[in-house]
Amino acid sequence: xxxxxxxxxxxxxxxxxxxxxxxxxxxxxxxxxxxxxxxxxxxxxxxxxxxxxxxxxxxxxxxxxxxxxxxxxxxxxxxxxxxxxxxxxxxxxxxxxxxxxxxxxxxxxxxxxxxxxxxxxxxxxxxxxxxxxxxxxxxxxxxxxxx
Amino acid sequence: xxxxxxxxxxxxxxxxxxxxxxxxxxxxxxxxxxxxxxxxxxxxxxxxxxxxxxxxxxxxxxxxxxxxxxxxxxxxxxxxxxxxxxxxxxxxxxxxxxxxxxxxxxxxxxxxxxxxxxxxxxxxxxxxxxxxxxxxxxxxxxxxxxxxxxxxxxxxxxxxxxxxxxxxxxxxxxxxxxxxxxxxxxxxxxxxxxxxxxxxxxxxxxxxxxxxxxxxxxxxxxxxxxxxxxxxxxxxxxxxxxxxxxxxxxxxxxxxxxxxxxxxxxxxxxxxxxxxxxxxxxxxxxxxxxxxxxxxxxxxxxxxxxxxxxxxxxxxxxxxxxxxxxxxxxxxxxxxxxxxxxxxxxxxxxxxxxxxxxxxxxxxxxxxxxxxxxxxxxxxxxxxxxxxxxxxxxxxxxxxxxxxxxxxxxxxxxxxxxxxxxxxxxxxxxxxxxxxxxxxxxxxxxxxxxxxxxxxxxxxxxxxxxxxxxxxxxxxxxxxxxxxxxxxxxxxxxxxxxxxxxxxxxxxxxxxxxxxxxxxxxxxxxxxxxxxxxxxxxxxxxxxxxxxxxxxxxxxxxxxxxxxxxxxxxxxxxxxxxxxxxxxxxxxxxxxxxxxxxxxxxxxxxxxxxxxxxxxxxxxxxxxxxxxxxxxxxxxxxxxxxxxxxxxxxxxxxxxxxxx
Amino acid sequence: xxxxxxxxxxxxxxxxxxxxxxxxxxxxxxxxxxxxxxxxxxxxxxxxxxxxxxxxxxxxxxxxxxxxxxxxxxxxxxxxxxxxxxxxxxxxxxxxxxxxxxxxxxxxxxxxxxxxxxxxxxxxxxxxxxxxxxxxxxxxxxxxxxxxxxxxxxxxxxxxxxxxxxxxxxxxxxxxx
Numbered sequence: 001x002x003x004x005x006x007x008x009x010x011x012x013x014x015x016x017x018x019x020x021x022x023x024x025x026x027x028x029x030x031x032x033x034x035x036x037x038x039x040x041x042x043x044x045x046x047x048x049x050x051x052x053x054x055x056x057x058x059x060x061x062x063x064x065x066x067x068x069x070x071x072x073x074x075x076x077x078x079x080x081x082x083x084x085x086x087x088x089x090x091x092x093x094x095x096x097x098x099x100x101x102x103x104x105x106x107x108x109x110x111x112x113x114x115x116x117x118x119x120x121x122x123x124x125x126x127x128x129x130x131x132x133x134x135x136x137x138x139x140x141x142x143x144x145x146x147x
Numbered sequence: 148x149x150x151x152x153x154x155x156x157x158x159x160x161x162x163x164x165x166x167x168x169x170x171x172x173x174x175x176x177x178x179x180x181x182x183x184x185x186x187x188x189x190x191x192x193x194x195x196x197x198x199x200x201x202x203x204x205x206x207x208x209x210x211x212x213x214x215x216x217x218x219x220x221x222x223x224x225x226x227x228x229x230x231x232x233x234x235x236x237x238x239x240x241x242x243x244x245x246x247x248x249x250x251x252x253x254x255x256x257x258x259x260x261x262x263x264x265x266x267x268x269x270x271x272x273x274x275x276x277x278x279x280x281x282x283x284x285x286x287x288x289x290x291x292x293x294x295x296x297x298x299x300x301x302x303x304x305x306x307x308x309x310x311x312x313x314x315x316x317x318x319x320x321x322x323x324x325x326x327x328x329x330x331x332x333x334x335x336x337x338x339x340x341x342x343x344x345x346x347x348x349x350x351x352x353x354x355x356x357x358x359x360x361x362x363x364x365x366x367x368x369x370x371x372x373x374x375x376x377x378x379x380x381x382x383x384x385x386x387x388x389x390x391x392x393x394x395x396x397x398x399x400x401x402x403x404x405x406x407x408x409x410x411x412x413x414x415x416x417x418x419x420x421x422x423x424x425x426x427x428x429x430x431x432x433x434x435x436x437x438x439x440x441x442x443x444x445x446x447x448x449x450x451x452x453x454x455x456x457x458x459x460x461x462x463x464x465x466x467x468x469x470x471x472x473x474x475x476x477x478x479x480x481x482x483x484x485x486x487x488x489x490x491x492x493x494x495x496x497x498x499x500x501x502x503x504x505x506x507x508x509x510x511x512x513x514x515x516x517x518x519x520x521x522x523x524x525x526x527x528x529x530x531x532x533x534x535x536x537x538x539x540x541x542x543x544x545x546x547x548x549x550x551x552x553x554x555x556x557x558x559x560x561x562x563x564x565x566x567x568x569x570x571x572x573x574x575x576x577x578x579x580x581x582x583x584x585x586x587x588x589x590x591x592x593x594x595x596x597x598x599x600x601x602x603x604x605x606x607x608x609x610x611x612x613x614x615x616x617x618x619x620x621x622x623x624x625x626x627x628x629x630x631x632x633x634x635x636x637x638x639x640x641x642x643x644x645x646x647x648x649x650x651x652x653x654x655x656x657x658x659x660x661x662x663x664x665x666x667x668x669x670x671x672x673x674x675x676x677x678x679x680x681x682x683x684x685x686x687x688x689x690x691x692x693x694x695x696x697x698x699x700x701x702x703x704x705x706x707x708x709x710x711x712x713x714x715x716x717x718x719x720x721x722x723x724x725x726x727x728x729x730x731x732x733x734x735x736x737x738x739x740x741x742x743x744x745x746x747x748x749x750x751x752x753x754x755x756x757x758x759x760x761x762x763x764x765x766x767x768x769x770x771x772x773x774x775x776x777x778x779x780x781x782x783x784x785x786x787x788x789x790x791x792x793x794x795x796x797x798x799x800x801x802x803x804x805x806x807x
Numbered sequence: 808x809x810x811x812x813x814x815x816x817x818x819x820x821x822x823x824x825x826x827x828x829x830x831x832x833x834x835x836x837x838x839x840x841x842x843x844x845x846x847x848x849x850x851x852x853x854x855x856x857x858x859x860x861x862x863x864x865x866x867x868x869x870x871x872x873x874x875x876x877x878x879x880x881x882x883x884x885x886x887x888x889x890x891x892x893x894x895x896x897x898x899x900x901x902x903x904x905x906x907x908x909x910x911x912x913x914x915x916x917x918x919x920x921x922x923x924x925x926x927x928x929x930x931x932x933x934x935x936x937x938x939x940x941x942x943x944x945x946x947x948x949x950x951x952x953x954x955x956x957x958x959x960x961x962x963x964x965x966x967x968x969x970x971x972x973x974x975x976x977x978x979x980x981x982x983x984x
Contacts, residue, residue: 009491010491014503017503017507018507021507021511021544024511024539024540024543024544025511025514025540027539028535028536028539028540029514029515029518029532029536031535031536031539032532032533032535032536032539033518033530033531033532033533033536034530034531034533035530036530036531054531058937058941060937061932061933061937066746066748067748067749068667068748068749068753069667069748070665070666070667070748070755077937088665089665089757090665090743090745090746090755090756090757091745091746093726093727093728094726097933104533298888299919299920420812424815427815428815431819438826458830459830462823462826462827462830465823465826466823469819470816470819470820470823473815473816473819474816476812476815476816477812477813477815477816478812480812481812517822517825517826520825520826520829521825523829524825524828524829
């Protein structure tokens with residue numbers, strides 16, 4: 001009988017451990033998912049008002065405002081609707097107007113999306129057109145950078 | 148002409164791989180010695196043709212043969228020679244070729260270094276690896292031929308992705324692939340053992356050194372990748388829980404579990420079925436990683452070429468290899484009878500716990516990686532699982548691992564005395580608690596429970612591991628004598644576990660005490676961070692071989708004394724016209740200072756600048772290097788060579804006896 | 808007792824099913840709000856002759872493809888030969904928009920590689936492109952006779968895509984009045 005008790009102990013300890021791990025995983029999943037919404041969905045109030053989410057779309061051409069300070073404002077659009085975005089910090093290399101972007105953050109009270117992270121993704125088959133900016137840069141190296 | 152030779156060599160390699168896969172396996176099954184004997188020559192011919200094919204592609208890069216599509220897409224006449232060579236594995240087709248070459252290399256190594264293993268077993272191992280090769284070569288020839296020609300060759304190539312133009316990244320993929328593919332050896336041994344119906348301790352002994360070597364490569368590959376991301380992506384982070392990173396990390400975790408489980412199976416004959424399952428899983432996760440990276444089912448910063456046809460092929464391949472192995476497993480594992488007994492307090496239990504924790508960790512990483520895919524498949528919309536998920540799961544799971552790692556090694560096989568062990572460990576516990584509270588209180592800028600835990604765990608791992616060395620000195624031996632008599636395998640364990648201590652300390656202190664600041668700085672402006680003064684002197688334009696750069700100048704001083712001058716760059720590569728941030732880093736054992744350029748702000752030469760002070764960040768990679776060293780020592784243990792020599796002698800005698 | 812050794816296989820099969828479904832979905836495929844909407848109108852200067860203009864309105868009553876490309880876009884090079892095949896052998900009407908490009912480079916590109924387009928609008932400053940919600944290049948839209956967008960593809964057009972999806976759809980749209 002002793003062997004059987006020991007075996008039971010092993011199994012019980014294993015189950016408790018697995019249960020703990022499962023709880024940990026589910027809890028973490030629950031708290032750390034962020035859903036993806038398009039500007040249209042945001043305008044239609046489908047995005048959560050009090051939770052972090054990801055806003056994806058296109059940085060509208062000519063909408064990028066870069067002041068003297070670090071805060072940057074731009075508009076994310078999906079062709080049908082537009083959302084104003086504010087972000088304080090340094091933008092990733094591949095960020096550019098007219099190009100796809102994903103911003104993670106939450107809606108502010110004035111309808112401006114406050115991003116705490118901005119991702120511009122690189123994909124070798126479907127290259128976003130950072131070209132024009134880069135071209136400008138390459139041409140204007142000596143004088144002043146334009147963006 | 149040369150590319151055609153390469154193409155032909157690939158086809159011949161496929162033929163050889165087929166021969167290598169079919170004849171030995173059937174021969175071993177039916178007992179046809181001449182078919183079994185084909186394993187080695189076929190594998191070596193396969194390797195030869197792969198080397199020829201690989202050489203041809205490299206040659207095409209070196210002579211700028213832009214009539215080869217792959218070369219035209221991934222290189223340029225201005226590209227430095229180092230990147231012409233590393234460009235070969237820089238994109239989809241070439242990296243597959245490299246994968247297949249690596250597999251052929253490992254197979255070749257098995258044929259050269261397995262003289263102690265019975266011929267039938269080697270034939271089966273080589274056969275299984277041959278079948279895996281067939282899959283990869285077919286994939287390459289059918290969907291991604293690196294030797295495809297262009298009808299109108301361009302005069303100039305499109306250049307290698309600038310992100311890949313870096314020495315760290317040039318050697319990162321080969322290391323990673325050597326690791327990934329290296330697990331195929333353990334996998335093949337497990338499958339061969341199942342095919343032969345002999346799931347005993349022998350296969351575990353044979354595959355142990357191979358697993359360790361593969362694990363060392365994988366560890367080095369991951370360390371290099373993390374280091375590269377740190378200085379090249381310009382974010383100062385060292386791990387992002389990106390799907391592609393996870394794809395390399397999951398096989399690593401399972402591979403670590405496998406190394407430990409193999410030890411139990413070899414020494415004690417326990418966990419036989421479990422070890423086989425781990426060997427299958429380690430390689431399956433390597434294949435899954437390839438699938439995730441190559442098929443584009445998950446978006447990632449690394450996103451490689453995505454093509455549904457390729458995805459379907461790899462998925463089918465994955466299904467056949469893994470599904471087939473698991474089916475074989477469900478049949479064979481049911482026949483294993485394990486009669487090994489051990490007590491609750493024993494080294495077996497310690498290693499069992501190690502395995503359970505590692506596998507649960509791997510599963511949670513897998514779940515987080517695949518979760519967005521599952522939700523999307525179920526119609527739940529597009530979601531992403533962020534780094535906080537992984538951190539909040541990974542850290543609680545690894546704490547018990549760190550608590551057990553040194554203790555497990557101190558336990559005796561079969562059964563041990565818990566009370567006596569507690570007495571031996573008590574002083575170490577006290578020292579660790581004191582260090583855990585004391586060191587952060589004295590040295591750190593602020594108190595943090597995380598730092599206490601980190602320092603405590605690191606000290607605990609350090610002292611319990613050293614205790615193992617000390618206990619070898621008992622029993623009438625002096626310390627020096629004991630150290631000298633410790634086998635390489637023992638030292639491997641010590642260094643591997645010390646690596647964990649170093650790693651834990653690095654992770655804890657970096658994540659808690661790092662400070663960063665995004666700033667607007669005008670030339671001549673000063674900012675103070677972590678006790679250092681950063682003086683921004685402005686930005687000017689410089690010219691590189693295939694890029695132009697805005698090059699900043701930041702002078703760092705501490706209490707008026709000059710520390711370093713950093714030159715962060717913002718590069719624009721001429722051909723791909725892609726902007727790239729090249730951070731300026733002053734590296735040190737106890738802290739890194741890190742400056743990255745953002746964008747110019749306004750007309751007066753002001754720039755957005757990101758500054759980091761990262762204490763102990765090097766320790767993270769140092770820990771990885773320690774672990775690799777440990778793995779290397781373990782793999783080179785004399786025992787394996789002695790066994791080999793003994794086996795060779797008996798084989799020779801047997802042969803002599805047969806001829807006499 | 809034996810069944811427990813089948814558990815790993817079962818779990819693996821579930822994973823494979825999810826991976827297979829995942830394969831059918833393109834993570835880059837950001838849901839477009841423009842499908843089955845009226846196509847935005849554009850008037851752009853002609854790439855080949857700056858004096859002339861390319862108008863979307865001129866295509867009314869035809870089923871046509873709008874292809875957004877640029878010489879800076881590697882995938883557009885790869886796609887180009889197939890576009891030529893579509894225009895020549897399948898008689899597909901393709902209007903190009905040369906986006907964010909330099910006129911000289913674009914002209915040289917078409918001279919060297921051939922021109923599959925009925926007309927090419929030149930859009931260096933993303934004037935027209937914005938309305939179409941284009942994220943990058945290449946991107947292709949299918950517009951029906953009434954001027955509605957019926958289909959969109961991000962990335963290169965391949966022969967497989969043509970065979971399996973686009974060809975049948977175009978034939979159906981041609982049959983509509």
